[in-house]
Amino acid sequence: MSKNNIALLVVAHGSRRDASNDEVRKLVELISIRPGILFKIVKPAFLELASPSITEGIEQCIKEGASEIVVFPYFLSAGRHVTEDVPKEVDLKRKEYPQIPIKIANYLGSNQGIADLVLELVT
């Protein structure tokens, strides 16, 4: 196991509809096959209604040898899920694995590049 094995955990809300969860899984697949990607491990996780949970996702990353984890909130706005629920789950795991740094990245909606994606889709 490398000392610098950074994992990316893409955390989405989760849906009762499997098709919606599969969209997140497909995005994760797309990211994981990017040429030159920094992350050796890229996984999805869901806050609720789907598997794996955030806890399970972090455990999977660690089992696969992650020495560091970046949790990415795949949310459009900084609502309670982003500001409270995701950090709460992550904090529990930080206490359990103090030797593994777990960072929470800025949520998707914070990237102003979203305006470009919108314009691509409507024009």
Added chain:
Amino acid sequence: MSKNNIALLVVAHGSRRDASNDEVRKLVELISIRPGILFKIVKPAFLELASPSITEGIEQCIKEGASEIVVFPYFLSAGRHVTEDVPKEVDLKRKEYPQIPIKIANYLGSNQGIADLVLELVT
């Protein structure tokens, strides 16, 4: 009123937290000031929990002289909101204003460019 006055209505889910709705309003502002933008009218609307509603948003566009409207579902996955709820609201307005074409664009999550935004935020 021009014959080619296309309006863009960015439809988000809507939240009890005003800060979340304000993020959508800011995005709309960002889009509206893009140099060379095709749309003379760019407005936000919310499926639920916030104002204006989709109905109100479409009405506002028409009052401001829109001859055509593009409704953009600002959603990450093609759940029930995207496949049923938004089209249902739009259909009612199509019947009311048959002379105004109202098109529904592909939802945000359908743009594979999202993978790039994710990578910008995590690296």
